[in-house]
Amino acid sequence: MTQIAFIGFGEAGGILARDLAARCRVVIWDKKLNGEAREAMLEKARAAGVHAASTLAQAVADATLIFSTVTASSALEVAQETAPLLQAQQTFLDLNSVAPDTKRRAAQSFTHARYIDVAVMAPVPPARLATPLLIGGRDGDALTAQLNALGLNARYGAQEIGRVSAIKMCRSVMIKGLEALTTECLSAARSYNVENEVLASLHASFPSLGWNGDLPDYLISRVAEHGARRAAEVREVVSMLNDAGLEGWMSRGTVETQQQLVDKMAQQQLRYADLAPFRWQTLVDKLS
Incomplete structure (x- = not known):
């Protein structure tokens, strides 16, 4: 039976691990298992039908495929920590949203196991295993077929490490x-009591996007729920832009706006779960 390991058991890792557990044995490791959230993580693992390892080394020891689904800020460190633990027959799949050069630096640590650059091209919920993945790296075409056989939605993108991540991160500038x-x-x-008029004007200009429907709630909810993680990702976007000789002024502003919202929520001890069902107007009013 194929054994899969997940390093990082947050939103994306938790969903993919749970769904893959119906097809193979899944072992997870998350640094929160060493902290105050240990019992909550163990309960989450039990509910998902996956096994929680005691250490990173234990998690990856017998795994054929190792998925890294951590935060952008810790992606390189995790890759470098994991690489010496792996053997030639194992494959490390880096699903983290980081700059192409960060992926290339991570790949340099893998002298035995195979390193694969994976770009997650849409939010994992609600599509779950059907979330589109772009695969980059040597033998990536063969691995793509293996992933699809497990129920994932993978497409081979490039042999060069960093190329599929460039696609993802350029997309993130916009999203x-x-x-x-x-x-x-x-x-x-x-704050000026003109939101209805503004939304009507946006809908008139871009009627296909849904400004008169759920789109505003969805976009702002992503910041409220995941702003810190998204800010970390866009910092990697800025790094990518700098590598390309661009200043990245717009993306620098995106970092500040994403981070500022969650910082204000934290200052008021306001959790995203407290806002269900989410309405952007409620959040803005509570923070004003």
């Missing part, structure tokens, strides 16, 4: 930027 712009735009509109 995370749109979230930040919407947060800033509608926070201001709410």
Whole structure:
């Protein structure tokens, strides 16, 4: 039976691990298992039908495929820590949203096991295993077929490490930027009591996007729930832009806007779960 390991058992890792556990043995490791959240993580693992390892080394020891689904800020460190633990027959799949050069630096640590660059091209919920993945790295085409046989939605993108991540991170300039712009735009509109007129005007200009429906709630909810993680990802976007000779002023602003919202929520001890069902107006009012 194929054994899979997940390093990082947050939103993405938790969903993918749970779904893959129906097809193979899944072992997880998360640094929270060493902290105050240990019991909550163990309960989450039990509910998902996966096995929680005692150490990183134990988690990866017998795994054929090792998925890294951690935060952007710790992705390189995790890759470098894991590489010496792996053997030639094992494959490390780096699903983290980081700059192409960060992926290339991570790959340099893998002298025995195979390193694969994976770009997650959409939010893991709600598509779960059907979330589109772009695969990059040597023998990536063969691995793509293996992943699809497990129920994943993978497509081979490039042999060169970093190329598929460049696609993902360039996309993030727009997606995370749109979230930040919407947060800033509608926070201001709410303060002037003109949000209805602003949303009507946006809908008239871009009628296919859904400004008159759930889109504003969705975009701002992504910041409220995952702003710190998204800010870390966009810092990697800025790094990518700098590597390309660009200043990345817009993305720098996206970092600040994403981080600022969750910092304000933390200052008021306001949790995302407290806002269910989420309405962007409620959040803005509580923070004003």
